[in-house]
Amino acid sequence: MEFRILREKNGLTIEETAEFLGVTPKTVHRIENGETAPRKAYVAMLERRLADRMAESVPDTHEFTFIDLFAGIGGMRRGFEDAGGKCVFTCEWDKYAQTTYRANFPDEHEIAGDITALEMDEIPAHDVLLAGFPCQPFSLAGVSKFNSLGRQHGFMDKTQGTLFFEVLKVLKHHRPAAFLLENVKNLKSHNRGDTFRTICGALEDDLGYRISYRIIDAKGYLPQHRERIFIAGFREDTEFDFDSFDFADPSKGPKLDSILHSPDEEMEDPYTLLPAVRRSNAVSMVSPKYTLSDKLWGYLKAYAEKHKAKGNGFGFGLCGPNDTARTLSARYYKDGSEILIRRAKGNPRRLTPRECARLMGFDDENHRMIIPVSDTRAYKQFGNSVAVPVVREVARCMKPHILQTLHSNEHSETARKLGKLRPAAD
Structure with missing residues (x-):
């Protein structure tokens, strides 16, 4: 190690x-x-x-189990672990994301790779399914084939060949008590709404889950405008409804000074270095390698002016400590243009990967993210991840309804282990 x-x-x-x-x-x-x-x-x-x-760690006292599909670096997992869940299976195809995941979650179970190659019995029984699935266009080819044969088809048929179909297969086979899916805000309007209607139809009409969805802005929890859609589903009828919960007010969220490096924090090479000249009591300073070169800064300014002249809003996002950032994206490694930090003198700088970990909520009073990959990989991973505090809050809202569903089913393994229900009859 x-x-x-x-x-x-x-x-x-x-x-x-x-x-x-x-x-x-x-x-x-x-x-x-x-x-x-x-x-x-x-x-x-x-x-x-x-x-x-x-x-010497605290004995296992989890209240429900879950699986982590399209796991990335574990943002969904972190939120549900904090709510009392235990991860029993992980699937993530990117080997660099696996490296970061393993460093932060030293599991007894291996990380599965290609979800399309999995057999359903390779996935253990679980109470909750988590998936930040990629959005792909759904083909009508399969539906047309069924029509030509005069056969009935459902929404699931329309999703064949997509990664979302793999999620549906797991739900159909294992029938977990609940699930949470996460995706970009535009999923709801993609393909004039047909993609989202297909997803909802497959979950509700084909599989029989009761669903609720909501677009949540992480801006109420983190200094970043980041809107994502969350779809929660329950196998049984519950009173869960996203609209009944008040999530943090985006207008009252924290500012960037809460995640930026401070001169008095412990030095963390390669992100921060010891000051070359001790003119103050500063313990560390951000490494100069994160400052934009004259060439790149000149290009970004010229690009912004070009589009401003055309009446477009394209350009860089220059921020200070009292600002809120734009959405951190997976392309941040290219030029950092969406979130540039203003400096007292000279060109602005990118966020460091440590600051990105804080911006996404991976670093808090209870956790400190281990970042074992290169800056380029780290930027991609954080840009593709979820806002941990948002997932944590969603998990908190879902938890009573998850347990309600488990406790209402005498065949729930987790509930029996907790002594809440009698063993199933032989």
């Missing part, structure tokens, strides 16, 4: 690691910067400490 990841999984700062190993903080910095290899004894000490911590 990479030394820095091992240190962070132990919950240690650089100074605490140095004290534990009996070395100087400078030695730990050199190891993590790749200037020197760690001694085997150091790695063994940290691995033993981590094993002891895991053995």
Whole structure:
């Protein structure tokens, strides 16, 4: 295991690691910067400490189980774990996203890759299905074929060949108590609304789930305007309705100063460095590599002026500490144009991956995201992820209804384990 990841999984700062190993903080910095290899004894000490911590962890007290499909880097999972759920299966095809996922969720189960290659019995029984599925156009070819043969067809047939169809197959086979699906806001209007009607029809008419959906802006929880549609479904009738919940007011959300690097925070190479000249009490400064070059900054300004002259709104998003950012996208690695941070002097800069982790809600008082991949990969992963506080709030709202559904079904394995129901009859 990479030394820095091992240190962070132990919950240690650089100074605490140095004290534990009996070395100087400078030695730990050199190891993590790749200037020197760690001694085997150091790695063994940290691995033993981590094993002891895991053995002493709180016993499993989960209230329901869930599976994490199209898992990305675990944003949906984080929200539902905080609500008392336990992940029993993960599927994510991108190997770099798998790397980040494994670093932050050291599971006993493996991460499955291609969902289209899975057999249904490879997926364990579960109470809740989570999926931030990709949106693909639905073909009418299959429906036309059924019509030509004079056969009846349902909405599920219309989705064949799409990744959403794989979600439907899992729901049909396992019949979990509930599910939560997440997608971009425009899913609702895609293809003049036909895509969304097909999705709702497959879930309600073909599979018999009771669904509710809502577009939620993460701006009430994070300093970022990020609208996403959430579709919740329940196997049994419940009173769950997104419209009955008040989510955080987008006009009263936090500002960027809550996620930007502070001069007095602990240095984190490669994102922040020690100041070259100590003219203040600053402990760290953002690495100069995140500042835009003159060439790139000149190009972005010229591009913005070109489109402004045409009456278009295209251009960069220049922000300060008291602002709210645009939506962080997977293309952020290219030029950072949608969220540029104004500097006192010189060209603006991109967010660092650590700031992106905070902007997406992965870093909070209880968690600190481990980022084991390159900046380019990290930007793509955070841009493709979900806003964790929003999912956490949705999970909190869904939880009573999930448990209600489980407790009303005497064949619920999770409910029986909790002693809420009698064992099913033989």
